[in-house]
Amino acid sequence: MAGCDDSFDIIVVGAGPVGLSFAASLAHSQLKLAVVEGQSLERLASPAFDGREIALTHASIGILRELGAWDVISASDKSPLQGARVLNGSSQFALCFDSPGGSAEPLGVLVPNCQIRDALFKIIRLRGHARLLCGHSVVRATNSRQGAVITLSNGRQLSARLLVAADSRFSATRNLLGIGADINRLGNSMLICRVRHERPHHQIAIEWFDHHQTVAMLPLAPGVSSLLLTLPSNQADGLLALDDELFLRELTKRCRGRLGTMSLASQRYIYPLATTWAHRFRAPSAALIGDAAIGMHPVTAHGFNIGLGGQKQLARGIQTAWRDRRDIADPDMLHRYESRLRLSAAPLYHATNILVGLYSSEHPAARLARHLGLRLGQHLPFVRHGIAAMLRR
Ligand SMILES: Cc1cc2nc3c(=O)[nH]c(=O)nc-3n(C[C@H](O)[C@H](O)[C@H](O)COP(=O)(O)OP(=O)(O)OC[C@H]3O[C@@H](n4cnc5c(N)ncnc54)[C@H](O)[C@@H]3O)c2cc1C
Structure with missing residues (x-):
């Protein structure tokens, strides 16, 4: 398949963190690889701060290290998370997650x-x-057992033995391949900004499920946190439109002084929330990775972690097939990739959605359930340690 200039062994659509990780995972293979990205090469080469602080598990750090990317990130951009506290409403009680055995x-x-x-x-x-083809998105894709062909927005056609979609939770490639997805637009948005604050955070994250809002405070450098406010989208849009002074006043009120006096340390960013679960993670000569396969709610901070683990499995299956002189789009190998990812991600995906439902409802039964849930969690060490282990995995 990979002979002429526009034919490749693998085409990856989307140079987000998962698409790039996948391409990096295949760096030592002999495969002819193209990465197609809608954004320009300049934007890809110097990605702008987007408000997101990704909580990486130890497994993800291990993968980034294997890819050579971990050491490229400067120490000042790595903020350790020593613990987390989960709070409910105005209760003083907190469910605590700490490093094991202190x-x-x-x-x-x-x-x-x-x-x-x-x-x-x-x-x-x-x-x-990998050949980077930037500035044009995919507008057409056809696939069969023999291979895949895509058309870019500039009319250029590319073919590959395997097409890998990594083009976000609203993946156009997934649609073009005829793969459906459960997409749940939640009607809420997450408003994010960095703040400098008076009180120390001790590298402890706070997730606070308050009435009609969820506030997360992620500890960065000393005296600096990332604040994430989840609200109905119309309210979040209203806050985004305020000038800095009014916004800060509103933020301080909503945080009820937990961090003391605050000042803004970044712009504000807004993310309308939607979860997605693709009905299939593969098609003939094609596979989905990252958010294109599973778009998690950010509250449990696992979307990238799952995507990173998934791409590693797919890359390993491809490399094994290549080494054994088998087809790199072998349907059995793609089936194994899909089954493993489904099995490992489904519990967390569904548990997260239940948690979101429970903690965003103002129904008295839901309020009681979350109050009891936190207390039960604190008094059942295996629940607490289980969740902490999951966070650390
Ligand atoms: C507020 C927030 C906080 C989060 N916090 C965490 C966290 O703490 N831990 C964690 O693990 N995860 C977290 N996540 C999730 C994480 O950001 C995503 O899981 C991750 O970005 C997915 O990477 P991706 O490469 O699959 O997709 P994306 O990051 O969406 O990248 C997709 C890429 O594809 C390109 N593209 C799109 N369409 C096309 C097209 N048609 N043709 C060509 N290119 C295209 C886009 O330009 C983009 O570069 C968070 C998410 C949000 C919103």
């Missing part, structure tokens, strides 16, 4: 999304094994 090992590490993208892009550039 060890100094963090639960995870927070890294800005743009720094992860930047590091992975540098690795792809350094290895020089």
Whole structure:
């Protein structure tokens, strides 16, 4: 298949953090690879801060290290997460997650999304094994057992033995391949900004399910946190439109002084929330990775972690097939990839959605359930340690 200039062994659509990780995972293979990205090369080469601070598990850090990307990220962009507290309404009670046995090992590490993208892009550039085709999105895709062909917005046609869609939770490629998805637009948005604050955070994250809002405070450098406010979308849009002074006043009121006096340390960013679960993660000569397969709610901070683990499995299946001189789009291999990802991600995906439903409802039964849930969690060490282990995995 990979002979002429526009034919490849693998085409990856989407140079987000998962698409780039996948391309980096295949850096040492002999495969002819193209990465197609709608954004310009300049934007890809210097990704702008987008407000997202990604909580990486130890497994994800291990994968980024294997790819050579972890050491490219500067130490000042890595903020250890030593613990987390979950609060409900005005109750003083907190469900606590800490490092096991008081060890100094963090639960995870927070890294800005743009720094992860930047590091992975540098690795792809350094290895020089993948052709980057930027500035045009995919507008047409056809696939069969023999291979896949895509058409870009500039009319250019590319063919590949395997097409891999990594083009976000609203993946156009997924649609073009005829793969349906459960898409749940939640009607809420997450408003994010960095703040400087008076009280120390001790590297402890706070997730606070208050009435009609959820506030998360993620500890970054000393005296700096990322504040994430989840609200009905119309209210979040209203806050976004306020000038800095009014916004800060509103923010301080909503945080009820937990961090003391605050000042803004970044712009504001807004993310309308939607979860997605693709009905299939593969098609003949095609596979979905990252958010194109599973778009998690950010409250449990696992979307990228799951996507990173998934791309590693797919890349490994491809490399094994290549080494054994088998087809790199072998339907059995793609089936195994899909089954494993489904099995490993489904419990967390569904548990997260139940949690979101429970904690965003103002029904008295839901309020009681979350109050009891937190207390039960605190008094059942296996629940607490189980969740902490999951966060650390
Ligand atoms: C507020 C927030 C906080 C989060 N926090 C965490 C966290 O703490 N931990 C965690 O693990 N995850 C977190 N996530 C989830 C994480 O950001 C995503 O899971 C991750 O970005 C998915 O990466 P991706 O590469 O699959 O998709 P994306 O990041 O969506 O990238 C998709 C890429 O494809 C390109 N593209 C789109 N359409 C086309 C097309 N038609 N043709 C060509 N290119 C196209 C886009 O330009 C983009 O570059 C958070 C998400 C949000 C919104």
